[in-house]
Structure formats: C-alpha cells, structure tokens
Amino acid sequence: MAQLHPQIPVGLTTTEAPFIEDAVAHGRLYIEQPYDLYSEENHEAWRRLYERITPRWHKYANEHFMRGIANLCLDPERVPKLEEVNQFLCPLTGFSAKAVSGYVPAFLFFDCLRNREFPTTITIRRSDKLDYLPEPDIFHDIAGHVPMHTDPAFADTLVRFGDCAHTAAEIVSRIGDEEEKVRRLKSIIKAMARFFWFTIEFGLMRSADGKELKVYGSGLLSSFGELEYCIESPEVQRFPIQLEWVINQYFEIDHYQPLLFIVDSFDHLFSLVGDLETWMKEGKLDNVSPGEPDISDADLKSFLEADPSLK
Numbered sequence: 001m002a003q004l005h006p007q008i009p010v011g012l013t014t015t016e017a018p019f020i021e022d023a024v025a026h027g028r029l030y031i032e033q034p035y036d037l038y039s040e041e042n043h044e045a046w047r048r049l050y051e052r053i054t055p056r057w058h059k060y061a062n063e064h065f066m067r068g069i070a071n072l073c074l075d076p077e078r079v080p081k082l083e084e085v086n087q088f089l090c091p092l093t094g095f096s097a098k099a100v101s102g103y104v105p106a107f108l109f110f111d112c113l114r115n116r117e118f119p120t121t122i123t124i125r126r127s128d129k130l131d132y133l134p135e136p137d138i139f140h141d142i143a144g145h146v147p148m149h150t151d152p153a154f155a156d157t158l159v160r161f162g163d164c165a166h167t168a169a170e171i172v173s174r175i176g177d178e179e180e181k182v183r184r185l186k187s188i189i190k191a192m193a194r195f196f197w198f199t200i201e202f203g204l205m206r207s208a209d210g211k212e213l214k215v216y217g218s219g220l221l222s223s224f225g226e227l228e229y230c231i232e233s234p235e236v237q238r239f240p241i242q243l244e245w246v247i248n249q250y251f252e253i254d255h256y257q258p259l260l261f262i263v264d265s266f267d268h269l270f271s272l273v274g275d276l277e278t279w280m281k282e283g284k285l286d287n288v289s290p291g292e293p294d295i296s297d298a299d300l301k302s303f304l305e306a307d308p309s310l311k
C-alpha cells in the first residue's frame with residue numbers, strides 16, 4: 001500500500017498517482033486537490049509546458065482565451081491550486097473548477113456544466129513526456145479549458161450543453177421499449193459528443209475582422225504541436241461549421257485532427273447548441289451515422305438513471 005502523505009511527495013503524475021488510485025478504488029469521483037502531493041517534477045512539467053506554449057498562444061489563440069489567461073493570473077512556474085483559480089474565475093462567470101479522480105460519465109459531466117462546475121483532472125503528465133498524453137491532465141483542463149470559462153458567452157454555451165443533456169434524459173425516459181430507448185439514447189449521446197468534440201475541444205473561430213482563423217478549442221490550445229499544425233498545415237481541412245455534418249462526423253483521438261470546423265463567434269456557437277436541442281426534440285439525432293465515438297455503458301447508465309424532473 002503506497003503511503004499517501006510521505007515526507008517526499010510521491011507526486012500526482014498521470015497514471016502513476018497512488019492518491020488517485022485510492023480515490024478510484026473507493027468510488028470517490030469528486031475529490032479535494034491534495035496540493036502538497038505534487039512533486040518538484042510535477043511543477044517542472046507544468047513550467048515547461050507553460051513556457052513552450054505561451055508564444056503559440058499569442059500567435060494562434062482567440063482573444064477571449066488570451067483575456068482569460070490574463071484574468072486567471074496563473075503561475076507559470078507551479079501547478080495551479082484550484083482554490084486560487086476559482087477565486088479569479090467565479091466572480092467573472094460563476095464557473096468553478098471541481099477536482100475529479102477520473103472519467104466523469106457523460107450525463108454527470110454535462111450536468112456539472114449546467115451547474116457551472118467544470119470537472120477537472122488534477123494529475124499532470126510526466127515532465128520527460130510532454131507530448132505523450134494518454135488522458136486529460138491538469139494542463140489540458142486548467143490551461144486549455146478554464147481560460148475560456150472566463151468569457152460570459154462561452155460559459156453560457158457550456159450551460160446550454162447541460163440543458164441539452166437534461167432534454168435528452170427527459171426524451172428517452174418517455175420511451176417504453178427498453179431496446180429502442182437504448183438505441184436512440186446511444187445515437188443522441190454520440191451526436192452530442194461529436195458536437196462537443198468539434199467545438200469545445202477542437203473548434204476554430206473567425207477573427208473579428210473575418211481575415212484570420214483563431215483557435216478556441218481546448219484540445220488544440222493545450223497541445224504545443226497541434227496548436228500550430230491546425231492553423232498552418234495544408235493537410236487540415238477547415239470548413240464553416242454545419243450542424244448536420246458535425247453530428248454525423250466520426251473522429252479519432254489518437255492523432256492530429258484532419259478536419260476542423262469554424263464558427264463565427266460564441267453567439268453563433270450558442271445558437272448552434274440551441275439548434276442541437278431543437279433537432280433532438282424533433283428526432284433528428286435518433287439515427288446519426290455509426291462510428292466513433294463509442295458510447296460506454298457508464299455513459300448510457302448515467303443518462304438512464306438521471307432524474308429528468310431536476311429541471
């Protein structure tokens with residue numbers, strides 16, 4: 001049994017953190033951030049990630065993100081304390097970062113967004129493998145996502161995703177046939193996951209003067225290599241976003257994205273999430289094209305067990 005509070009911190013390194021293993025083993029999803037456990041190597045990983053990506057943020061990130069970075073006052077040298085991040089974040093949009101021990105099933109994740117809470121990974125990748133990312137870490141979540149949550153229009157868009165999840169739970173709760181219920185729910189979650197992927201994680205946005213493309217997707221904003229690649233590479237297809245395309249487009253997570261979609265503004269994105277919900281109610285998400293992502297049993301269960309009356 002690993003010691004949880006040794007003299008020399010054992011670290012909170014991705015896939016190597018006894019504290020996280022212990023939380024998972026005991027079924028604790030929402031946790032505290034045990035800040036003293038971060039090792040010097042963990043802080044070094046943060047410092048190196050932050051230092052090398054900063055010039056690329058200045059070049060490729062959208063203006064809302066850059067304002068968010070300034071407003072959060074992140075320390076470039078040390079892994080952030082969620083408590084301190086929230087002191088700057090909460091007054092701006094009501095959002096807060098909420099520490100979790102691992103994967104949050106889909107309905108719970110969207111429901112957190114609806115409550116203006118962002119499930120946040122607290123581990124960090126190894127300092128000698130900055131580009132190797134088997135799963136989200138605190139750099140992706142805090143440096144990639146949270147600066148966007150300082151923007152009111154973007155924050156409202158995330159809340160609308162949460163509304164959509166509640167609408168989905170309510171719609172499927174009215175289906176009597178169990179097999180049909182699961183089939184339609186899988187299709188709806190797939191459509192939502194694809195939309196989330198091509199916007200919140202990998203979205204591009206036209207600059208205010210319409211002449212440039214800027215990045216707002218957090219998967220891109222937290223990747224040193226892909227942040228440049230997504231704008232500069234001739235191998236990337238970039239198209240104005242179309243809802244009917246995005247919900248039917250599969251994606252793969254283990255390589256740079258060959259296809260990205262562009263929104264005009266966060267008001268545009270907000271209205272698209274409204275359209276997504278309308279389409280859901282009209283049954284247009286019930287038969288989206290097969291393929292990635294796979295919808296796990298935990299994701300399905302989270303929707304089936306949701307109480308749709310919690311509006």
Ligand SMILES: [Fe+2]
Nearest residue numbers: 136201218219
């Ligand atoms: Fe993410």
